[in-house]
Amino acid sequence: MKIYTIIRSDKQYISYCNDLEKMTKDYQINSNEGLLDMIDTLTLLIEKYDEEHSKSEDVDPIVLLKCLMNENRLNQKDLAELLQISKGHLSDILNYKKGLSKNVIRILAERFKVRQDALNKPYTLSVEHNKNYPDAEMKKRKSLLKLK
Secondary structure, X not given: OOOOOOOOXXXXXXHHHHHHHHHHHHHHHOOOHHHHHHHHHHHHHHHHHHHHHOOHHHOOHHHHHHHHHHHOOOOHHHHHHHHOOOXXXXXXXXXXXXXXXXXXXHHHHHHHOOOHHXXXXXXXXXXXXXXXXXXXXXXXXXXXXXXX
C-alpha cells in the first residue's frame, strides 16, 4: 500500500488527485472502512495543498462569478432567480455597475461551494457619467434639498 505524505509539488498533487479519483470509484464498487479512511486522508492532503497554493486572491469576484456561471451552464435568468434579484440587477453586477451584497455573496458561495472571501473582495465599479450634463447629479441633489 502506498504511503501518503504532505504534498510538496504539483506533480505529487496530480498523482494524489488521480489516486483519489481511482479510490472513490473503487469505493463505489466495494466499500470498506480502510478505503474510506484513505479517501479521507487524501482529501485532507489535497485540500491543504489547494489552500496553500490557491491563486484566488488574484481573481476579480465578477470574473470568478462569470467563470462559475459558464462552468455550471447557468444563464443570467437562472442565476437571477437563484439570487432572488432582478435580471437587470444581475446585469448591473456583471457589468460592474453594482456591487455584490452580503446576501448575494452568501448564496453564491453556498451554491458554487466556494469560500465567501473569494467573492468578497474589492473591485472597481464603472460609473457612467452623463457627458451632456456633467453636473446633473449635483443639480438633482440641490433641487431635492430645496424641497425639504
